[in-house]
Amino acid sequence: MEQRDLQAIVAHFDVKGTIAEIKPLGEGLINDTYKVVTHEPAEPDYVLQRVNHHVFPDVDMVMRNIDAVTSHIRKKLVEAGEDDIERKVLRFIPTKADRKLYVIVDGQYWRLMVFIPRAITKQAVDPDSSRDAGRAFGRFQAMLADIPVQLGETIKDFHNMEFRLQQLREVVAQDPVGRVAEPQVQQLLQEIEQRAEEMTKAERMGREGTLPKRVCHCDTKVNNMMFNDRGEVLCVIDLDTVMPNFIFSDYGDFLRTAANFVAEDNPDMSAVGFRMDIFRAFTEGYLQSARSFLLPVEIENLPYAAALFPYMQCVRFLWDYLSGDKYWKCQYPEHNFVRANNQFHLLRSVEAHYPEMQAFIRECLK
Ligand code: GN1
Ligand code: MG
DSSP states (O other): OOHHHHHHHHTTBOOOSOEEEEEEOOOOSSSEEEEEEESOTTSOOEEEEEEOTTTSSOHHHHHHHHHHHHHHHHHHHHHTTOSOGGGTSOOBOOBTTTOOSOEEETTEEEEEEEOOTTOBOOSSOOHHHHHHHHHHHHHHHHHGGGOSSOOOOSSTTTTOHHHHHHHHHHHHHHOTTSOTTOHHHHHHHHHHHHHHHHHTHHHHHHHHTSSOOEEEOSOOOGGGEEEOTTSOEEEEOOGGGOEEEOTHHHHHHHHHHHSBSSOTTOSOGGGOOBOHHHHHHHHHHHHHHHTTTOOHHHHHTHHHHHHHHHHHHHHHHHHHHHHTSOSSOOSSTTHHHHHHHHHHHHHHHHHHTHHHHHHHHHHHHO
């Protein structure tokens, strides 16, 4: 987009300082993100984001959720006497006209938040920062346990495994781009179906009333965290998907990205695998801050959660591949298939480590 157009969008918000430059930031696959640099050293820089309203159909709900979550966390940090709070929770800027946290320009939804200075994002983590990340996500869930409002479901059935399988089966039946017959696709579909019963057990437990939903982040990828220069977690970002869910979401999705030896789209399948050092460190940290509120059934099923997320992401990437690549940006035609296959190889590696994972969790609880 043109500087002029971006500047005009920023002008809707109640910013301090004057804009020097607006430039692309990060590599999110869903929203478009820009850094807004101000001239004055004393004023903050900002992050401007266009929210993908095809993915998030109710942007107003997204922003109400985010407002509730960031206000609640800020209150908790103040009560706990924390320092440096502005770097530990996001601050969204209201519009001048109606104090809303987003503006609609030409049918597009935009929002603005304060840029967190001197923070680092990472694509990969070592065991020390994973332990810290585990503690941070456990604390995130713990802080939000008593949020006084009912959060909305910003993407309906987002992490519902039954729904994701149904979506896949529908596209397989329709085969809109003629990719279903590919032998590699057929093989992957068979592997997926073999595991379908086991992988949908969370939904069944939910219906039976034995597994609760809690406020979760639901996109706990490594690159959705900000670290300080000592490698400690400052805060969790990318809050669009914060909603009630099984805690497996946050635990499983972090390990899916952090404990893979390679990136989720690495085409060298022999390099894909589950890092037990990351698993151990993250689990230790997570249990330290979440153990007090977790039920035994949630703790027992953490290895299941570690398998569920590569499985779910495999199903989702394959669904998009068979749909004609409408959801995730692709750099080449097979990109989504490579992603799906990568996640399947990760799943197999998780499965191979199941007994070891269960033994480790038992040790942590002693
Ligand atoms: C999307 O927006 P981003 O890149 O953090 C997706 C996640 C997937 C991830 C896979 C709203 O996350 O669920 O795990 O891509 N977010 C949404 O890379 O679908
Ligand atoms: Mg992100």
